[in-house]
Amino acid sequence: MELLINIFVNGLATGMLIFLLAAGLTLIFGLMDVLNFAHGGLFVWGAFAAVWTYTATDSFMLAILGALLTGVVLGFVTEKLIIAPVYGNHVQQILITLGFMLVLTEMIKVVFGPNQLAAGVPSYLAGSFEIGDVILIKYRLFIIVTGFVVFALIQFILKRTKIGLIVRAGVLNKDMVQALGIHIKKVFLYTFIAGAALAAFGGALMAPYSGVVYAEMGLEFGILAFIVVVIGGMGSLPGSLFAAILVGLAGSFMAYYVPDLSLAVNMILMAIVLIFRPQGLFAARG
Amino acid sequence: MANLLEMRNVHTYIGEYHILQGVDFTASAGQVSVLLGRNGAGKTTTLKTIMGLHPAKSGTILFEGKPIEKLSTHKIARSGLGYVPEDQGIFSTLTVEENIRVAMRDQSDATAKRINYVLELFPDLKKFWKKNGGNLSGGQKQMLSMARAFIQDSRLLLIDEPSKGLAPVVIGKVIEAIHELKKQSTIVLVEQNFRMASKVGDTFTLIDDGRTVHTGEMGYLIENEEMKRKYLGIG
Amino acid sequence: MAKALSLHNGVYLIIALALIIFPFVTESRTWTILLTQIFIFAILAMSYDLLLGYTGIVSFGHAMFFGIGAYSTGIFLKSFEPTLLYFILSIACGMVLAAIVSFFVGILTLRLKSHYFAMLTLALSGLFLVAAEKWRTLTYGNDGFTFRAPEIFQDRLVFYLVALGCLLASFVFLKRFVSSPMGRVLISLRENESRTASLGFKTLHYKVIASVAAGVIASLAGSLYAISLRFVNTSVMTMDITLDALLMTIIGGVGTLIGPILGAGVIELAQHYLSGLARENPIFERWIILFGILYILAVIFFPRGIAGGIQSLYLKLRGKKVGVHRSLKKRVVKS
Numbered sequence: 001m002e003l004l005i006n007i008f009v010n011g012l013a014t015g016m017l018i019f020l021l022a023a024g025l026t027l028i029f030g031l032m033d034v035l036n037f038a039h040g041g042l043f044v045w046g047a048f049a050a051v052w053t054y055t056a057t058d059s060f061m062l063a064i065l066g067a068l069l070t071g072v073v074l075g076f077v078t079e080k081l082i083i084a085p086v087y088g089n090h091v092q093q094i095l096i097t098l099g100f101m102l103v104l105t106e107m108i109k110v111v112f113g114p115n116q117l118a119a120g121v122p123s124y125l126a127g128s129f130e131i132g133d134v135i136l137i138k139y140r141l142f143i144i145v146t147g148f149v150v151f152a153l154i155q156f157i158l159k160r161t162k163i164g165l166i167v168r169a170g171v172l173n174k175d176m177v178q179a180l181g182i183h184i185k186k187v188f189l190y191t192f193i194a195g196a197a198l199a200a201f202g203g204a205l206m207a208p209y210s211g212v213v214y215a216e217m218g219l220e221f222g223i224l225a226f227i228v229v230v231i232g233g234m235g236s237l238p239g240s241l242f243a244a245i246l247v248g249l250a251g252s253f254m255a256y257y258v259p260d261l262s263l264a265v266n267m268i269l270m271a272i273v274l275i276f277r278p279q280g281l282f283a284a285r286g
Numbered sequence: 287m288a289n290l291l292e293m294r295n296v297h298t299y300i301g302e303y304h305i306l307q308g309v310d311f312t313a314s315a316g317q318v319s320v321l322l323g324r325n326g327a328g329k330t331t332t333l334k335t336i337m338g339l340h341p342a343k344s345g346t347i348l349f350e351g352k353p354i355e356k357l358s359t360h361k362i363a364r365s366g367l368g369y370v371p372e373d374q375g376i377f378s379t380l381t382v383e384e385n386i387r388v389a390m391r392d393q394s395d396a397t398a399k400r401i402n403y404v405l406e407l408f409p410d411l412k413k414f415w416k417k418n419g420g421n422l423s424g425g426q427k428q429m430l431s432m433a434r435a436f437i438q439d440s441r442l443l444l445i446d447e448p449s450k451g452l453a454p455v456v457i458g459k460v461i462e463a464i465h466e467l468k469k470q471s472t473i474v475l476v477e478q479n480f481r482m483a484s485k486v487g488d489t490f491t492l493i494d495d496g497r498t499v500h501t502g503e504m505g506y507l508i509e510n511e512e513m514k515r516k517y518l519g520i521g
Numbered sequence: 522m523a524k525a526l527s528l529h530n531g532v533y534l535i536i537a538l539a540l541i542i543f544p545f546v547t548e549s550r551t552w553t554i555l556l557t558q559i560f561i562f563a564i565l566a567m568s569y570d571l572l573l574g575y576t577g578i579v580s581f582g583h584a585m586f587f588g589i590g591a592y593s594t595g596i597f598l599k600s601f602e603p604t605l606l607y608f609i610l611s612i613a614c615g616m617v618l619a620a621i622v623s624f625f626v627g628i629l630t631l632r633l634k635s636h637y638f639a640m641l642t643l644a645l646s647g648l649f650l651v652a653a654e655k656w657r658t659l660t661y662g663n664d665g666f667t668f669r670a671p672e673i674f675q676d677r678l679v680f681y682l683v684a685l686g687c688l689l690a691s692f693v694f695l696k697r698f699v700s701s702p703m704g705r706v707l708i709s710l711r712e713n714e715s716r717t718a719s720l721g722f723k724t725l726h727y728k729v730i731a732s733v734a735a736g737v738i739a740s741l742a743g744s745l746y747a748i749s750l751r752f753v754n755t756s757v758m759t760m761d762i763t764l765d766a767l768l769m770t771i772i773g774g775v776g777t778l779i780g781p782i783l784g785a786g787v788i789e790l791a792q793h794y795l796s797g798l799a800r801e802n803p804i805f806e807r808w809i810i811l812f813g814i815l816y817i818l819a820v821i822f823f824p825r826g827i828a829g830g831i832q833s834l835y836l837k838l839r840g841k842k843v844g845v846h847r848s849l850k851k852r853v854v855k856s
């Protein structure tokens with residue numbers, strides 16, 4: 001029982017981290033019809049920015065702020081330089097964002113050095129709760145709670161604010177939104193920046209969780225996020241949450257019970273979805 | 287009478303296809319100007335070109351004397367044009383209320399007054415205020431779409447085939463609505479239903495194969511059987 | 522037209538001859554090895570170009586076929602005898618396997634839209650990678666295994682010529698393939714899939730054939746690669762291989778066949794020199810940034826890469842009249 005709960009909590013925490021990445025990715029696709037394979041690059045920049053800030057200031061709050069700021073700046077630059085020239089062309093989007101992903105990964109090594117960095121957990125989130133036999137690691141619970149809070153926050157913004165309303169309308173019919181006098185390119189930019197900031201935030205939370213950060217984790221997690229978005233249905237936020245938790249749990253249970261298959265399980269899940277239901281489990285449109 | 291909108295020798299490409307090959311068109315303030323032509327003539331494309339959704343490749347489009355053909359769609363809309371597309375462009379998973387809210391530019395009293403006005407004109411919208419746009423009937427969608435364009439205080443409404451797929455009774459209501467809206471705003475109407483076009487239209491412009499072939503008072507077209515047969519396949 | 526064509530062929534022939542003679546006039550072992558490496562990756566990149574440039578599909582799983590070739594050759598030569606016969610058999614075996622796999626992968630994936638296709642190819646090649654890692658009795662997993670190459674390849678020169686021969690053969694084969702009626706259908710598919718379909722072509726059918734051809738050629742590259750290292754491990758199945766092919770194809774020039782060869786040359790050479798420079802200044806270890814930026818610029822501004830650049834320069838030099846006329850025509854049709 002105790003073991004099951006541990007595996008479950010672990011999987012849920014991993015799932016929530018992936019969700020933070022996937023949320024931006026799926027919104028960007030849903031609204032802008034853009035495939036951003038550089039999303040993992042924003043994540044890893046967030047992770048390094050947070051670790052660097054944390055080491056320098058010893059403040060977890062500042063570390064998260066640093067990551068968010070990095071995400072916002074990079075998101076702005078990426079949208080303007082990389083995404084804007086290739087609106088409407090999926091193949092070009094795949095190609096160019098993949099190239100940018102390589103650049104972002106290598107730039108990490110230039111700025112922060114080629115080696116991995118160790119990341120610490122702030123003291124107030126270190127340690128664990130013991131409830132009877134069950135030991136719950138605080139930081140994991142923190143991630144899980146944060147994940148749900150972020151989900152609720154995004155849902156609130158989408159459902160209750162004007163900009164959220166415009167985003168939902170834009171997902172359904174971009175032309176009409178423009179014909180109603182709304183500057184959709186600007187909304188695109190904001191959405192992209194928000195998605196980038198979320199990715200960077202995910203990176204910041206990831207760092208203490210995994211204990212180290214390294215440049216290649218951008219591609220790893222970027223692919224994982226894409227898998228989640230595909231499984232959940234591109235453009236669907238609840239779909240991404242569901243799929244992220246599914247992937248997180250499948251990964252942690254497999255790692256314990258069938259370790260040989262744990263590497264393959266995400267690929268298998270995605271392959272099954274793509275073959276039998278390419279629009280994903282929660283189709284956002286059509 | 288002042289020309290509110292004026293298109294001169296407009297050419298539009300969609301992808302590699304040369305669709306509009308010289309459209310001339312004017313809409314006078316306070317009137318209902320009808321665009322006519324058979325299926326595929328380029329009526330919808332003309333409206334989309336005015337709105338900047340399929341930008342003009344060459345030619346000029348003046349609105350209130352100012353060129354708008356180079357502006358992006360949202361700026362065109364904000365300069366005072368409202369668009370009611372052929373498919374109504376309803377946001378299907380948004381409620382009627384939310385559809386209206388997307389279109390609201392401010393919270394002013396003037397906007398509130400306009401909303402009250404359209405809700406009186408289209409009581410169904412009030413009735414289904416919380417219902418999803420996608421679940422409305424064809425006629426209700428049409429009304430929602432017109433309401434959405436109207437509350438923006440547009441001085442020119444572009445309405446694409448409002449009678450399409452509607453039962454005759456409902457068409458009657460739409461005609462009434464257009465007569466009512468005409469008091470507040472100038473209207474450009476694309477209409478295949480000639481009965482309806484002749485009832486509400488003041489002037490007509492005939493488009494064939496992406497070109498303007500004739501323009502004049504509606505009364506002239508009503509009398510001219512040959513022109514109707516040649517370009518509209520009726521009469 | 523015919524004259525221009527034979528001029529083209531003449532240039533190709535001269536380059537091919539120069540490459541054949543090259544190792545006999547220089548003594549440089551480094552150059553021989555470097556060029557061999559370029560030939561191998563040029564074959565891989567060309568096969569990728571058949572998909573990307575001529576059919577308009579982005580595969581994230583091309584490494585799968587490269588890996589099939591590499592493992593076939595490695596396993597054959599290790600398990601049987603390191604003779605020329607087994608080498609040839611291993612190539613054939615890799616190609617057949619690659620054909621079968623790419624056929625079924627193609628049927629499964631090619632009906633999907635671009636991004637779903639890319640992700641499914643990623644998933645399938647990911648599964649191959651996991652299989653290679655886990656089937657240790659056969660592959661020795663990530664540690665890999667060494668094996669002996671046929672005696673005759675002890676002489677680097679011989680292997681150089683074999684790789685060059687394979688490159689030329691692949692080039693001629695692919696050139697024929699894309700200029701056949703079949704290739705024309707592929708190109709029109711890339712330009713406008715729905716229109717091609719509405720003309721009555723079974724688009725899936727054509728795409729599958731292209732992906733089988735690409736898979737088979739990639740497998741050949743993999744076989745040669747294994748010989749060049751006398752070692753195979755799971756790295757031959759990784760995304761890095763696919764990314765290399767992608768980079769070479771885009772920088773060299775998509776949809777040209779000669780472009781990927783140039784791309785392979787430029788990238789391998791630069792990698793060689795820049796990693797040499799890295800010993801003095803570690804910033805050069807980050808050479809991939811330079812190529813990433815070049816690649817991004819190529820995608821946005823020079824969609825036909827180096828080869829396209831050379832071509833338009835050539836056309837300009839040939840006289841403005843033709844150039845202006847052509848570009849005008851293009852503009853009218855496209856916009």
Ligand SMILES: Nc1ncnc2c1ncn2[C@@H]1O[C@H](COP(=O)(O)OP(=O)(O)OP(=O)(O)O)[C@@H](O)[C@H]1O
Nearest residue numbers: 300301303305323324325326327328329330331332
């Ligand atoms: N996206 C597009 N791509 C290519 N051609 C298009 C596209 N949209 C419209 N066309 C073509 O442009 C021409 C004019 O179309 P348009 O929709 O303007 O006609 P219409 O007069 O509104 O017809 P209808 O009465 O059927 O609505 C048609 O021949 C149509 O096939």
Ligand SMILES: [Mg+2]
Nearest residue numbers: 329330331372
């Ligand atoms: Mg129409």
